[in-house]
Amino acid sequence: MRTPLSLDLLAVDPQADTPLYRQLYDALRGAILEGRLTAGGRLPSSRRLAADLGVGRNTVLSAYEQLAAEGYLEGQIGAGTRIASSLPDNLLEVGGSAARGPDQTAPANPNRLSRRGETVAAIRRPGIGYERGQARAFQHGLPAVDQFPAALWSRLLGRRTRDPRNGLFGYETGAGYAPLREAIAAHAGAARGVICTPDQVIVTTGAQAALDLASRMLIDPEDAVWIEEPGYLGARAALLGAGARLMPVPVDGEGLDVAAGIALEPAPRLIYVTPSHQYPLGVTLSLPRRLALLDFARRADAWVIEDDYDSEYRYAGRPLASLQGLDRATRVLYMGTFSKTLFPGLKVGYLIVPDALVDAFRAAIRLTGHVPAPIIQAALAEFIGEGHFGAHVRRMRTIYAARRAALIDAAERELVAFLELTPCDGGMQLVGCLRDGLDDRHASALAAAANIHVAPLAPYYLGKPSLSGLHMGFAGIPEAQIARSAKRLAVALAEMAP
Structure with a gap:
């Protein structure tokens, strides 16, 4: 019909x-x-x-x-x-x-997430109006991208894109471009005291991808994991996404309090730590604590993830030796990134894993999509191998030292009534402790209204914050702008005065 x-x-x-x-x-x-x-x-x-x-x-x-x-x-x-x-x-x-x-009938909640998904999605970066690519005072985590040798990088990249027969236009299915893994192993050994071979290097699309991969591979749902308190939100998200039970271990002037961690959870599956420059407080894990942590990890059969995110920038003496270099029981996975030393958009990081994990991690990364483009890896290998990376880091260390001094000076002149900067010999940001119990979230909101980015410390805590303070980056801000912005921040914070 x-x-x-x-x-x-x-x-x-x-x-x-x-x-x-x-x-x-x-x-x-x-x-x-x-x-x-x-x-x-x-x-x-x-x-x-x-x-x-x-x-x-x-x-x-x-x-x-x-x-x-x-x-x-x-x-x-x-x-x-x-x-x-x-x-x-x-x-x-x-x-x-x-x-x-x-x-x-339509499902009651068509956008329903898993419990872990809901937990991860609820994590928010601290600060108001945060945009990663935007350089403004006092945004943390952003290097001086305007100082990067872009013309040189363009030439290196161009070299690798001229001939599609060079093997770099296909899929990257391994643990990373071999010359880059060799360059990373040599740099980590010379600059950070890491003990490894190129085969132990797993190249990833940034530090967060490295954290995600390690969390997936080492943690079962409900496994106990030590995490620093306060601590890095990216690690919190990756670990929660893997189903971990997070155990917040307090940080004091010597770094992670190992004894407090043992009392809190004596059998963790994994320990996440930033020993060279604790995030966000900036303290260094003392040698007795390092040795105690490694001894405990060996006895507890626990893995340790050492996040060494910005240790190239130390302004008093040479960079500190890595925790991994002290490890004789091969329990430490060392994690690094080029986002802070070069530029975040590069999206290249790496894990250095114990020999026992190499085959498993090589197999897993092929299925995660965490491997950077081969052309980018090849250009970066040349950048390091020809000495440009070392020269750039040395130059930026001088620039950042001057900007750090400018922030300390500006804070002493303009902000002394509201906060006190905590001493720190390295990194790209400082913490300003607010006086008289002033609320850091309120202070951050007032600063944002003046177009200044200062992140409150409160979101970095899993439990009740023990410190009210502001995270203040200086690396991406010219010295003249630091002085002007400190004055504007003082005017904004004056609204908090009783």
């Missing part, structure tokens, strides 16, 4: 920008999905429908052929065209207004 068609339903407008065949296709498809044209019904011949609509036959044929290709019509076009009989009834009201049957 031929399906009756309303010409009003299929009306086409020759003056519209949309082609006539597409208008007809859209009208027929909508009528099928909304149930106005029933499954199995026969459509008019293309010649007849063209005559009824006053369009060319090819217009109707094009619409019919597209609908047939997508499975809405069946039969031979021009010799009996029918609406497909195999369309499930419960799919025939997509986007339509027809009433749903009792078995077609």
